Amino acid sequence: MRRQIQRLFRRLPATPTAFTLPSPEGEGNCPELPAGLGDGQNACMAVGGDGNGQAPEPPLRVESREELVYLLGEACELEHGLLCEYLYAQFSLKRSVxxxxxxxxxxxxxxxxxxxxxVVKQEMLHLSLATNILTAIGAAPHFERPNFPILSRWYPPDVQIALVPFGERALRHFMFLERPEGMSLRDAEGFGAVGHMRPPSNDDPQLTGGAEEWHTVGHLYRGIERGLAHLVDRYGESDVFIGPPNAQATTQVFEWPELTAVTSLASASSAIEIIVEQGEGARGDWVNSHFGKFVGILEDYLAVRRADPSFEPARPVIPVFLREPPDVDLVTLIEDPLTRRVADVFNATYEVTLQVQSRYFVHHGETPDELETLAKTAKHLMNWVMRSLGPMMTALPVGPQHAGQTAGPAFEIVRPAFFVLPHRDAAWKILRERFETLADVSLKLAEDPGLAGMKQIATNFQGFASDLRRHLTARAAVPTS
Incomplete structure (x- = not known):
């Protein structure tokens, strides 16, 4: 298994390892984490578990569709938040000598x-799978979330999500969030649990959904899985999975082989198993999971820091906002005029990406070709536009009151309701209009000597607008009588 971690960095010289991985035969060896983690903690710190330190968490109580929808909404918010955290760390990385x-x-x-x-690509898959389960039980897609930082007022006290530049603190925080169920691990500095939570009582009728105390991603999803099984036992499978399969994301369009429609308890359990295995590992085997990948990156990072204590892989970024959000008390606002314009394009790109995804999941009347265009547009917005815009933004100054610091995208949420465009023709026209506007603004920004890359981004936006215009023209030519 040590070789599996090293394959992540096979293009680089091997580095000394600071921890022992479990044997591939699953003999119950204790997988110690990199030196210094949590004052000597390791994966066997959890008591009452098996040889891999997997102590069972208390089960969640899910006895109604409303509670199930609530928890699936939390799961979607969590996947969405993790996705943004990882993108922020990626965008913060230095790009040249x-x-x-x-x-x-x-x-x-x-x-x-x-x-x-x-990991980011798999988080996108997880969000799609969780959305498929929501759709399957008759609920709407859930792409909204609180603005960052997301503290304990929204989730259980020890689940906090914030934007942190790449480094030891970020990696330890990622490991904490992705840790296997039952593993005792402390969060990174500054992320300690705040307050306590009172779980719902046994006599709570659950006529409306409400918060429950879960501690890991796996704990939340296992609770959802048991809740689905409980509802199937009570109502029957056909009365639980009532949503349309053709409103779900599938491999045929999004090209993830694991992405299938959820139509039954078995397919829902399969989707949950994929999410949990990729995140924390296959019930104890965490080497190839997100958790294991972050362990490997942290080990490699610490080795480089030991060789050169002055090494800083990330730019001096801080998360910055264009405007003060209503749900966060203290934020840093961008002062530099050029940075504000680039951040505005980034936030608009992020928002229109969520609009395209929402339209895909709440579509009505689109042809298969039109649905494929929506799916490809969402993917290309992430892979082409945001991946280029993010590093551009983190190279720009925040402003004179934050000398020496650069702008990290805050993934601003303006109004969640703006994501859903329910009327087909209006939705397509709004999306086309947004892409045309973004193309024009990007072309103007490309005139700045330091932002030549905006020209290619403008070309991408023009292509998206052209694709939508083609469909609108073809639909307008079809007789309505």
Missing amino acids: QEGVTPEQLARIQAWELAIID
Whole structure:
């Protein structure tokens, strides 16, 4: 299994390992984490579990469709939040030796970025699978979330999500959020649990959904899985899975082989198993999971820092907002005029991506070709536009009151209701209009000598607008009588 971790960085020289991985035969060896983690904690710190330290968490109480929808909404928010956290860390990475790193260090940074990108893609898959389950039980897609930082007022006290630049603190925080169920692990500095939570009582009728105390991603999803099984026992499978399968994301359009429609308890359980295995590992085997990948990146990062204590892989970014959000008390506002314009394009791109995804999941009347266009547009917005815009933004200054610091995208949520465009023709016209506007603004920004890359982004937006215009023209030519 040690070789599996090293394959993540196979293009780089091998580094000394600081921890022992479990044997591939599953003999119950204790998988210690990198030196210094949580004052010597390791995966066997949890008591009452099996040889891999997997202590069972108390079960969640899910006895109504409303509670199930509530928890699935939390799951979607969690996947969405993790996705943004990982993108922020990726965008914060330095891009050239001109930023104060050696060629060898830059090669390591690039390898870490590839590993993070792999995790990001799987988080997108997880959000799609969770949305499929929501759709399958008759609920609407849930792409809204609180603005960052997301503290304990929204989730159980020890579940906090914030935007942190790449480094030891970020990696330890990622490991904490993705840790296997039952593993005793402390969060990174500054992320300690705040307050306590009172779980629902046994006599709670659950006529409306409400918060429950879960501690890991796996704990939440296992509770959802048991809740689905309970409802199937009570009502029967056909009365639980009532949503349309053709309103779900599938492999045929999104090209993830694991992405299938949820139509039964078995297919829902399969979707949950994929999410949990990719995140925390297959019931104890965490080496190839998100948790294991972050363990491997952290080990490699610490080795480079030991060789060069001055090594800083990330730009001096801080999350910045264009406007004060209503749900966060203290934020940093962008002062630099050019940075504000680029951040506005980033936020608009993020918002229109959510609008395209929402339209895909609440579509009505679109042809298969039109649905494929929506899916490809959402993917290309992430892979082409946001992946280019993010590093551009993190190279720009915040402003004179934050000298030496650069702008990290805050993934601003303006109004969640704006994501859903329910009327087909109006939705397509609004999306086309947004892409045309974004193309025009990007072309103007490309005139700045430091933002030449905006020209390609403008070309991408023009292509998206052209694709939508083609469908609108074809539909308008079809007789309505």
